Amino acid sequence: MFSVKYWCNPWKNTWSTFGKRVGCSWTFGCSCHHAQGSLSKKKQRTATSHLRRKKVPCQSVLDHFDQQYRLELGDLWTSARAVLLNPDFWQYGVMLNRFTAVSDLRRTLKTQGFFSVRLQTEESSAPPTQPCLKQPEGNGPMSTAECITKGLSDDSNLQTDCGSHCLQSELSESPLLQCYIHPYPQRFPSQAHRPSCLKQYYLLNAASLLPVLALQVKNGENILDLCSAPGGKAIAIMQSCNPALLCCNEPDPHRRDWLAKTLESFLPPSVNSCVIVSAQDGRYFGQSEPSKYDKVLVDAPCSNDRSWLYSPGGQQGEQRLRERAMLPALQTQLLKSALSAVCRGGTVVYSTCTLSRAENCSVVEAVLNDCPEAELEDLWEELAVSFSKHFCFSHDQKAPLQSGTIAPCDSRLGILVVPHPGKTWGPMFVSRIRRKL
Numbered sequence: 001m002f003s004v005k006y007w008c009n010p011w012k013n014t015w016s017t018f019g020k021r022v023g024c025s026w027t028f029g030c031s032c033h034h035a036q037g038s039l040s041k042k043k044q045r046t047a048t049s050h051l052r053r054k055k056v057p058c059q060s061v062l063d064h065f066d067q068q069y070r071l072e073l074g075d076l077w078t079s080a081r082a083v084l085l086n087p088d089f090w091q092y093g094v095m096l097n098r099f100t101a102v103s104d105l106r107r108t109l110k111t112q113g114f115f116s117v118r119l120q121t122e123e124s125s126a127p128p129t130q131p132c133l134k135q136p137e138g139n140g141p142m143s144t145a146e147c148i149t150k151g152l153s154d155d156s157n158l159q160t161d162c163g164s165h166c167l168q169s170e171l172s173e174s175p176l177l178q179c180y181i182h183p184y185p186q187r188f189p190s191q192a193h194r195p196s197c198l199k200q201y202y203l204l205n206a207a208s209l210l211p212v213l214a215l216q217v218k219n220g221e222n223i224l225d226l227c228s229a230p231g232g233k234a235i236a237i238m239q240s241c242n243p244a245l246l247c248c249n250e251p252d253p254h255r256r257d258w259l260a261k262t263l264e265s266f267l268p269p270s271v272n273s274c275v276i277v278s279a280q281d282g283r284y285f286g287q288s289e290p291s292k293y294d295k296v297l298v299d300a301p302c303s304n305d306r307s308w309l310y311s312p313g314g315q316q317g318e319q320r321l322r323e324r325a326m327l328p329a330l331q332t333q334l335l336k337s338a339l340s341a342v343c344r345g346g347t348v349v350y351s352t353c354t355l356s357r358a359e360n361c362s363v364v365e366a367v368l369n370d371c372p373e374a375e376l377e378d379l380w381e382e383l384a385v386s387f388s389k390h391f392c393f394s395h396d397q398k399a400p401l402q403s404g405t406i407a408p409c410d411s412r413l414g415i416l417v418v419p420h421p422g423k424t425w426g427p428m429f430v431s432r433i434r435r436k437l
Protein backbone atom coordinates (compact mmCIF):
# COMPACT_ATOMS: atom_id res chain seq x y z
CA MET A 1 0.00 0.00 0.00
CA PHE A 2 3.03 2.23 -0.01
CA SER A 3 2.49 5.20 -2.12
CA VAL A 4 5.16 7.62 -3.05
CA LYS A 5 4.84 10.35 -5.54
CA TYR A 6 8.21 11.65 -6.33
CA TRP A 7 8.85 14.30 -8.86
CA CYS A 8 12.40 15.18 -9.12
CA ASN A 9 14.06 16.96 -11.93
CA PRO A 10 16.73 14.35 -11.89
CA TRP A 11 20.33 15.02 -12.53
CA LYS A 12 20.71 16.42 -15.97
CA ASN A 13 24.23 15.21 -15.88
CA THR A 14 26.18 12.11 -16.37
CA TRP A 15 29.74 11.47 -15.50
CA SER A 16 30.84 12.99 -18.73
CA THR A 17 28.77 16.19 -18.56
CA PHE A 18 28.86 18.08 -15.32
CA GLY A 19 25.44 19.76 -15.30
CA LYS A 20 23.25 21.32 -12.63
CA ARG A 21 20.45 19.92 -10.60
CA VAL A 22 17.44 22.07 -11.25
CA GLY A 23 15.04 21.44 -8.45
CA CYS A 24 13.30 18.72 -6.54
CA SER A 25 10.03 18.35 -4.75
CA TRP A 26 7.91 15.47 -3.67
CA THR A 27 4.87 14.42 -1.80
CA PHE A 28 5.04 11.53 0.44
CA GLY A 29 2.46 8.96 1.46
CA CYS A 30 2.70 6.49 4.28
CA SER A 31 1.01 3.12 4.05
CA CYS A 32 0.09 2.99 7.70
CA HIS A 33 -2.33 5.84 7.35
CA HIS A 34 -3.37 4.91 3.83
CA ALA A 35 -3.25 8.57 3.11
CA GLN A 36 -1.07 10.76 1.11
CA GLY A 37 0.05 14.09 2.37
CA SER A 38 2.44 16.61 1.06
CA LEU A 39 5.45 17.83 2.93
CA SER A 40 4.87 20.93 4.98
CA LYS A 41 6.23 24.19 3.59
CA LYS A 42 8.98 24.13 6.19
CA LYS A 43 9.97 20.59 5.22
CA GLN A 44 9.94 21.49 1.55
CA ARG A 45 12.29 24.36 2.31
CA THR A 46 14.56 22.00 4.22
CA ALA A 47 14.33 19.42 1.46
CA THR A 48 15.38 21.85 -1.23
CA SER A 49 17.84 23.92 0.77
CA HIS A 50 20.52 21.22 0.54
CA LEU A 51 20.47 21.77 -3.20
CA ARG A 52 21.52 25.36 -2.73
CA ARG A 53 23.93 24.87 0.16
CA LYS A 54 27.35 24.11 -1.15
CA LYS A 55 29.54 21.96 1.02
CA VAL A 56 32.92 23.53 1.57
CA PRO A 57 35.87 21.21 2.15
CA CYS A 58 38.17 21.88 5.07
CA GLN A 59 41.57 22.83 3.62
CA SER A 60 43.71 21.44 6.44
CA VAL A 61 41.98 18.05 6.22
CA LEU A 62 42.31 18.02 2.44
CA ASP A 63 46.03 18.86 2.65
CA HIS A 64 46.53 16.09 5.19
CA PHE A 65 44.66 13.56 3.04
CA ASP A 66 46.59 14.66 -0.06
CA GLN A 67 49.86 14.07 1.69
CA GLN A 68 48.93 10.67 3.10
CA TYR A 69 46.74 9.15 0.41
CA ARG A 70 48.91 10.13 -2.54
CA LEU A 71 51.58 7.95 -0.98
CA GLU A 72 49.28 5.15 0.02
CA LEU A 73 46.98 4.99 -3.01
CA GLY A 74 48.77 6.70 -5.91
CA ASP A 75 46.42 7.30 -8.85
CA LEU A 76 43.45 5.88 -6.99
CA TRP A 77 43.63 8.89 -4.68
CA THR A 78 43.30 11.25 -7.67
CA SER A 79 39.96 9.72 -8.65
CA ALA A 80 38.78 9.27 -5.05
CA ARG A 81 39.64 12.90 -4.37
CA ALA A 82 37.59 14.03 -7.37
CA VAL A 83 34.57 12.14 -6.04
CA LEU A 84 34.95 13.25 -2.43
CA LEU A 85 35.21 16.88 -3.50
CA ASN A 86 32.00 16.68 -5.55
CA PRO A 87 29.13 15.77 -3.20
CA ASP A 88 26.68 16.43 -6.04
CA PHE A 89 27.94 13.23 -7.64
CA TRP A 90 27.63 10.93 -4.65
CA GLN A 91 25.38 7.93 -5.12
CA TYR A 92 22.93 6.70 -2.49
CA GLY A 93 21.63 3.21 -1.88
CA VAL A 94 18.10 2.41 -0.73
CA MET A 95 17.91 -0.58 1.62
CA LEU A 96 14.36 -1.93 1.87
CA ASN A 97 12.80 -2.86 5.18
CA ARG A 98 11.45 -6.40 4.99
CA PHE A 99 9.17 -5.71 7.97
CA THR A 100 7.03 -3.41 5.83
CA ALA A 101 5.15 -3.79 2.56
CA VAL A 102 7.52 -2.69 -0.18
CA SER A 103 5.99 -3.78 -3.48
CA ASP A 104 4.90 -0.25 -4.43
CA LEU A 105 8.20 1.15 -3.30
CA ARG A 106 10.04 -1.35 -5.50
CA ARG A 107 7.95 -0.24 -8.47
CA THR A 108 8.65 3.43 -7.71
CA LEU A 109 12.36 2.78 -7.48
CA LYS A 110 12.41 0.91 -10.76
CA THR A 111 10.47 3.70 -12.43
CA GLN A 112 13.11 6.13 -11.20
CA GLY A 113 15.86 4.01 -12.75
CA PHE A 114 17.05 2.30 -9.56
CA PHE A 115 17.95 -1.35 -9.80
CA SER A 116 18.34 -4.07 -7.22
CA VAL A 117 21.83 -5.27 -6.31
CA ARG A 118 22.03 -8.98 -5.70
CA LEU A 119 23.44 -9.10 -2.20
CA GLN A 120 22.51 -12.43 -0.72
CA THR A 121 25.41 -14.83 -0.58
CA GLU A 122 24.75 -18.57 -0.41
CA GLU A 123 25.69 -18.59 3.26
CA SER A 124 23.41 -15.77 4.26
CA SER A 125 20.42 -17.10 2.36
CA ALA A 126 20.45 -20.40 4.23
CA PRO A 127 16.92 -21.55 5.17
CA PRO A 128 15.53 -20.21 8.45
CA THR A 129 16.28 -22.11 11.62
CA GLN A 130 14.75 -20.95 14.89
CA PRO A 131 14.30 -17.21 14.98
CA CYS A 132 14.54 -15.02 18.04
CA LEU A 133 14.51 -17.69 20.71
CA LYS A 134 16.68 -16.28 23.43
CA GLN A 135 15.55 -13.57 25.77
CA PRO A 136 17.99 -11.07 27.28
CA GLU A 137 19.03 -12.21 30.71
CA GLY A 138 19.01 -10.65 34.18
CA ASN A 139 20.42 -7.18 34.47
CA GLY A 140 21.79 -7.24 30.97
CA PRO A 141 21.44 -4.48 28.48
CA MET A 142 18.11 -2.82 27.74
CA SER A 143 15.84 -4.34 25.14
CA THR A 144 14.77 -2.13 22.29
CA ALA A 145 11.35 -1.92 23.86
CA GLU A 146 12.77 -0.92 27.25
CA CYS A 147 15.08 1.55 25.65
CA ILE A 148 12.31 3.05 23.60
CA THR A 149 9.77 3.22 26.41
CA LYS A 150 12.42 4.83 28.63
CA GLY A 151 12.21 8.04 26.74
CA LEU A 152 11.80 7.90 23.04
CA SER A 153 8.24 6.88 22.39
CA ASP A 154 5.56 4.42 23.22
CA ASP A 155 6.40 1.24 21.32
CA SER A 156 2.77 0.14 21.45
CA ASN A 157 2.30 2.84 18.84
CA LEU A 158 4.18 0.62 16.48
CA GLN A 159 1.35 -1.85 16.58
CA THR A 160 -0.71 0.21 14.25
CA ASP A 161 -1.98 -1.20 10.99
CA CYS A 162 1.46 -0.87 9.49
CA GLY A 163 3.21 -2.84 12.20
CA SER A 164 0.75 -5.63 12.70
CA HIS A 165 -0.30 -6.14 9.10
CA CYS A 166 3.17 -6.14 7.57
CA LEU A 167 4.51 -8.16 10.40
CA GLN A 168 2.13 -11.04 9.89
CA SER A 169 2.43 -11.06 6.15
CA GLU A 170 6.11 -10.40 5.71
CA LEU A 171 7.96 -11.62 8.79
CA SER A 172 7.17 -15.19 7.94
CA GLU A 173 9.15 -14.84 4.72
CA SER A 174 12.84 -15.63 4.62
CA PRO A 175 15.10 -12.77 5.58
CA LEU A 176 16.27 -10.81 2.58
CA LEU A 177 18.74 -7.99 2.35
CA GLN A 178 17.55 -5.83 -0.54
CA CYS A 179 19.30 -2.74 -1.76
CA TYR A 180 18.53 -0.56 -4.77
CA ILE A 181 21.10 1.68 -6.35
CA HIS A 182 21.09 4.08 -9.27
CA PRO A 183 23.78 4.34 -11.93
CA TYR A 184 23.76 8.13 -11.49
CA PRO A 185 23.69 10.29 -8.38
CA GLN A 186 19.91 10.10 -8.10
CA ARG A 187 18.85 10.82 -4.54
CA PHE A 188 15.70 9.31 -3.13
CA PRO A 189 13.95 11.39 -0.42
CA SER A 190 14.53 10.28 3.15
CA GLN A 191 11.59 9.27 5.31
CA ALA A 192 10.87 11.26 8.43
CA HIS A 193 10.64 9.47 11.77
CA ARG A 194 7.02 8.70 12.69
CA PRO A 195 6.49 7.03 16.05
CA SER A 196 3.55 4.96 14.86
CA CYS A 197 4.94 3.81 11.55
CA LEU A 198 7.82 1.66 10.46
CA LYS A 199 10.03 3.12 7.78
CA GLN A 200 10.13 1.31 4.48
CA TYR A 201 13.71 2.05 3.57
CA TYR A 202 17.06 3.26 4.83
CA LEU A 203 19.32 5.46 2.71
CA LEU A 204 22.97 4.51 2.86
CA ASN A 205 26.30 4.28 1.16
CA ALA A 206 25.84 0.87 -0.49
CA ALA A 207 29.44 -0.12 0.37
CA SER A 208 28.45 -0.11 4.02
CA LEU A 209 26.53 -3.33 3.38
CA LEU A 210 29.77 -5.18 2.63
CA PRO A 211 30.72 -5.64 6.32
CA VAL A 212 27.27 -7.15 6.94
CA LEU A 213 27.68 -9.51 3.98
CA ALA A 214 31.15 -10.46 5.23
CA LEU A 215 29.61 -11.37 8.58
CA GLN A 216 27.52 -14.12 6.92
CA VAL A 217 24.90 -13.97 9.62
CA LYS A 218 22.54 -16.90 9.99
CA ASN A 219 19.22 -17.44 11.67
CA GLY A 220 19.46 -18.38 15.32
CA GLU A 221 22.91 -16.86 15.88
CA ASN A 222 24.04 -14.58 18.70
CA ILE A 223 25.39 -11.44 17.10
CA LEU A 224 27.17 -8.45 18.61
CA ASP A 225 27.29 -5.08 16.84
CA LEU A 226 30.04 -3.60 19.01
CA CYS A 227 29.96 0.00 17.72
CA SER A 228 26.38 0.31 16.64
CA ALA A 229 25.06 3.89 16.36
CA PRO A 230 23.31 5.14 14.36
CA GLY A 231 22.29 1.57 13.56
CA GLY A 232 22.45 1.20 9.78
CA LYS A 233 24.33 -2.08 9.94
CA ALA A 234 22.15 -3.38 12.76
CA ILE A 235 19.13 -2.83 10.50
CA ALA A 236 20.96 -4.56 7.64
CA ILE A 237 21.70 -7.53 9.93
CA MET A 238 18.01 -7.75 10.81
CA GLN A 239 17.15 -7.77 7.12
CA SER A 240 19.58 -10.63 6.57
CA CYS A 241 18.56 -13.08 9.29
CA ASN A 242 16.40 -13.83 12.31
CA PRO A 243 19.06 -13.91 15.03
CA ALA A 244 18.61 -15.46 18.44
CA LEU A 245 20.12 -12.27 19.79
CA LEU A 246 21.41 -9.06 18.27
CA CYS A 247 23.18 -6.92 20.85
CA CYS A 248 23.66 -3.35 19.63
CA ASN A 249 26.32 -1.63 21.71
CA GLU A 250 26.92 2.10 21.81
CA PRO A 251 28.64 3.90 24.71
CA ASP A 252 27.87 7.46 23.62
CA PRO A 253 24.48 8.42 25.14
CA HIS A 254 23.41 10.78 22.36
CA ARG A 255 24.33 8.34 19.67
CA ARG A 256 22.63 5.59 21.65
CA ASP A 257 19.38 7.60 21.56
CA TRP A 258 19.82 7.88 17.81
CA LEU A 259 20.41 4.12 17.60
CA ALA A 260 17.27 3.40 19.64
CA LYS A 261 15.28 5.65 17.37
CA THR A 262 16.60 3.83 14.29
CA LEU A 263 15.67 0.46 15.79
CA GLU A 264 12.25 1.75 16.68
CA SER A 265 11.75 3.10 13.17
CA PHE A 266 12.65 -0.13 11.37
CA LEU A 267 11.88 -3.09 13.61
CA PRO A 268 8.46 -4.34 14.68
CA PRO A 269 7.73 -4.98 18.38
CA SER A 270 7.76 -8.73 17.79
CA VAL A 271 11.56 -8.71 17.39
CA ASN A 272 12.19 -6.57 20.46
CA SER A 273 12.97 -9.59 22.57
CA CYS A 274 15.93 -10.53 20.39
CA VAL A 275 17.35 -7.05 19.84
CA ILE A 276 18.96 -5.44 22.83
CA VAL A 277 20.82 -2.18 23.31
CA SER A 278 23.90 -2.04 25.47
CA ALA A 279 26.00 0.91 26.61
CA GLN A 280 29.45 -0.54 27.33
CA ASP A 281 32.85 0.66 26.28
CA GLY A 282 33.48 -1.91 23.56
CA ARG A 283 37.08 -2.38 24.70
CA TYR A 284 35.83 -4.32 27.72
CA PHE A 285 33.18 -6.48 26.06
CA GLY A 286 35.63 -9.36 25.68
CA GLN A 287 36.07 -9.42 29.46
CA SER A 288 32.42 -8.95 30.41
CA GLU A 289 30.96 -11.38 27.87
CA PRO A 290 33.73 -13.78 26.82
CA SER A 291 33.00 -16.30 24.03
CA LYS A 292 29.30 -15.41 24.01
CA TYR A 293 28.71 -14.49 20.37
CA ASP A 294 28.78 -16.39 17.07
CA LYS A 295 29.50 -13.24 15.10
CA VAL A 296 30.84 -9.82 16.08
CA LEU A 297 30.87 -6.71 13.93
CA VAL A 298 33.42 -4.03 14.80
CA ASP A 299 32.39 -1.09 12.65
CA ALA A 300 35.01 0.98 14.38
CA PRO A 301 35.11 4.68 15.19
CA CYS A 302 37.45 6.01 12.51
CA SER A 303 38.44 9.11 10.63
CA ASN A 304 35.40 8.92 8.32
CA ASP A 305 37.04 10.59 5.31
CA ARG A 306 33.79 11.74 3.70
CA SER A 307 32.56 13.65 6.71
CA TRP A 308 35.97 14.81 8.01
CA LEU A 309 36.66 16.46 4.69
CA TYR A 310 33.69 18.74 5.33
CA SER A 311 34.52 19.51 8.96
CA PRO A 312 32.98 22.90 9.68
CA GLY A 313 35.55 25.61 10.38
CA GLY A 314 39.28 25.04 10.31
CA GLN A 315 39.47 24.32 14.03
CA GLN A 316 37.32 21.21 14.09
CA GLY A 317 39.27 19.76 11.18
CA GLU A 318 42.57 20.37 12.94
CA GLN A 319 41.27 18.95 16.21
CA ARG A 320 40.16 15.81 14.36
CA LEU A 321 43.53 15.44 12.70
CA ARG A 322 45.22 15.63 16.12
CA GLU A 323 42.90 12.90 17.41
CA ARG A 324 43.50 10.79 14.31
CA ALA A 325 46.80 9.51 15.64
CA MET A 326 45.01 7.96 18.62
CA LEU A 327 42.46 5.98 16.61
CA PRO A 328 44.57 2.92 15.67
CA ALA A 329 45.20 2.12 19.36
CA LEU A 330 41.47 2.29 20.14
CA GLN A 331 40.60 0.26 17.04
CA THR A 332 43.15 -2.41 17.95
CA GLN A 333 41.69 -2.70 21.45
CA LEU A 334 38.16 -2.96 20.08
CA LEU A 335 39.15 -5.68 17.63
CA LYS A 336 40.95 -7.66 20.36
CA SER A 337 37.95 -7.31 22.64
CA ALA A 338 35.69 -8.58 19.82
CA LEU A 339 37.93 -11.63 19.38
CA SER A 340 37.43 -12.46 23.05
CA ALA A 341 33.68 -11.90 22.86
CA VAL A 342 33.29 -14.28 19.90
CA CYS A 343 33.09 -18.02 20.50
CA ARG A 344 35.73 -20.41 19.20
CA GLY A 345 35.08 -20.98 15.52
CA GLY A 346 33.09 -17.72 15.36
CA THR A 347 33.98 -14.75 13.19
CA VAL A 348 34.69 -11.07 13.68
CA VAL A 349 34.35 -8.50 10.92
CA TYR A 350 36.34 -5.31 11.25
CA SER A 351 35.32 -2.32 9.13
CA THR A 352 35.99 1.40 8.80
CA CYS A 353 34.95 4.15 6.40
CA THR A 354 38.41 5.60 5.94
CA LEU A 355 41.12 5.00 3.35
CA SER A 356 43.81 5.29 6.02
CA ARG A 357 46.16 2.35 6.10
CA ALA A 358 47.01 2.99 9.78
CA GLU A 359 43.34 2.40 10.69
CA ASN A 360 42.80 -0.50 8.30
CA CYS A 361 45.48 -3.04 7.37
CA SER A 362 47.85 -1.99 10.15
CA VAL A 363 45.21 -2.58 12.83
CA VAL A 364 44.39 -6.03 11.45
CA GLU A 365 48.07 -6.87 11.17
CA ALA A 366 48.75 -5.80 14.77
CA VAL A 367 45.90 -7.95 16.08
CA LEU A 368 47.00 -10.99 14.03
CA ASN A 369 50.50 -10.61 15.42
CA ASP A 370 49.25 -10.42 19.01
CA CYS A 371 46.48 -13.03 18.98
CA PRO A 372 47.56 -16.56 18.02
CA GLU A 373 43.91 -17.71 17.99
CA ALA A 374 43.07 -15.22 15.23
CA GLU A 375 42.96 -16.50 11.66
CA LEU A 376 42.51 -14.17 8.72
CA GLU A 377 39.93 -14.98 6.04
CA ASP A 378 40.36 -13.81 2.48
CA LEU A 379 37.47 -11.67 1.21
CA TRP A 380 38.89 -10.90 -2.21
CA GLU A 381 37.07 -13.63 -4.17
CA GLU A 382 33.98 -13.64 -2.00
CA LEU A 383 33.29 -9.91 -2.03
CA ALA A 384 35.70 -7.89 -4.16
CA VAL A 385 35.40 -10.10 -7.23
CA SER A 386 31.64 -10.59 -6.76
CA PHE A 387 30.91 -6.89 -6.41
CA SER A 388 33.52 -5.34 -8.69
CA LYS A 389 30.71 -4.42 -11.09
CA HIS A 390 29.34 -1.97 -8.53
CA PHE A 391 32.30 -0.96 -6.37
CA CYS A 392 35.87 0.05 -7.09
CA PHE A 393 38.28 -1.93 -4.94
CA SER A 394 41.86 -0.87 -4.37
CA HIS A 395 44.50 -2.82 -6.24
CA ASP A 396 45.67 -5.97 -4.66
CA GLN A 397 49.25 -6.46 -3.63
CA LYS A 398 50.21 -7.55 -7.12
CA ALA A 399 49.50 -4.13 -8.65
CA PRO A 400 52.61 -2.43 -10.03
CA LEU A 401 53.99 0.28 -7.78
CA GLN A 402 54.39 3.81 -9.02
CA SER A 403 57.49 5.64 -8.00
CA GLY A 404 56.85 7.66 -4.85
CA THR A 405 54.17 5.34 -3.48
CA ILE A 406 54.62 2.99 -0.61
CA ALA A 407 53.77 -0.70 -0.81
CA PRO A 408 49.99 -1.11 -1.11
CA CYS A 409 48.12 -2.74 1.70
CA ASP A 410 47.99 -6.50 1.22
CA SER A 411 44.45 -7.18 0.05
CA ARG A 412 44.48 -10.42 2.01
CA LEU A 413 44.30 -8.30 5.18
CA GLY A 414 41.08 -6.73 3.99
CA ILE A 415 39.34 -5.23 0.99
CA LEU A 416 39.11 -1.49 0.45
CA VAL A 417 36.36 0.24 -1.54
CA VAL A 418 37.72 3.45 -3.02
CA PRO A 419 35.30 6.09 -4.41
CA HIS A 420 35.64 6.33 -8.15
CA PRO A 421 33.72 8.31 -10.80
CA GLY A 422 30.64 6.27 -11.69
CA LYS A 423 31.19 4.03 -8.63
CA THR A 424 31.22 6.66 -5.93
CA TRP A 425 30.65 4.22 -3.04
CA GLY A 426 33.06 4.04 -0.13
CA PRO A 427 35.48 4.56 1.45
CA MET A 428 34.94 1.22 3.15
CA PHE A 429 37.50 -1.22 4.49
CA VAL A 430 36.40 -4.75 5.46
CA SER A 431 38.38 -7.55 7.04
CA ARG A 432 37.25 -10.88 8.50
CA ILE A 433 39.00 -12.83 11.22
CA ARG A 434 38.00 -16.24 12.53
CA ARG A 435 38.73 -17.30 16.09
CA LYS A 436 40.31 -20.72 15.79
CA LEU A 437 38.53 -23.69 17.36
Ligand SMILES: C[S@@+](CC[C@H](N)C(=O)[O-])C[C@H]1O[C@@H](n2cnc3c(N)ncnc32)[C@H](O)[C@@H]1O
Pocket residue numbers: 226227228229230231232233234249250251252255280281282283299300301302334
Ligand atom coordinates in the same frame (compact mmCIF):
# COMPACT_ATOMS: atom_id res chain seq x y z
C1 LIG B 1 31.43 4.18 12.51
S1 LIG B 1 30.36 4.44 13.81
C2 LIG B 1 29.31 3.03 13.73
C3 LIG B 1 28.28 3.09 12.65
C4 LIG B 1 27.23 1.99 12.77
N1 LIG B 1 27.83 0.69 12.83
C5 LIG B 1 26.22 2.03 11.66
O1 LIG B 1 26.29 1.23 10.72
O2 LIG B 1 25.31 2.86 11.72
C6 LIG B 1 31.35 4.07 15.20
C7 LIG B 1 30.61 4.13 16.52
O3 LIG B 1 31.50 3.65 17.53
C8 LIG B 1 31.22 4.33 18.73
N2 LIG B 1 32.34 4.18 19.67
C9 LIG B 1 33.32 5.07 19.96
N3 LIG B 1 34.12 4.57 20.92
C10 LIG B 1 33.65 3.34 21.23
C11 LIG B 1 34.04 2.35 22.16
N4 LIG B 1 35.09 2.51 22.97
N5 LIG B 1 33.31 1.21 22.23
C12 LIG B 1 32.25 1.02 21.40
N6 LIG B 1 31.82 1.94 20.51
C13 LIG B 1 32.51 3.09 20.42
C14 LIG B 1 30.98 5.75 18.26
O4 LIG B 1 30.26 6.49 19.23
C15 LIG B 1 30.20 5.53 16.96
O5 LIG B 1 28.84 5.58 17.17
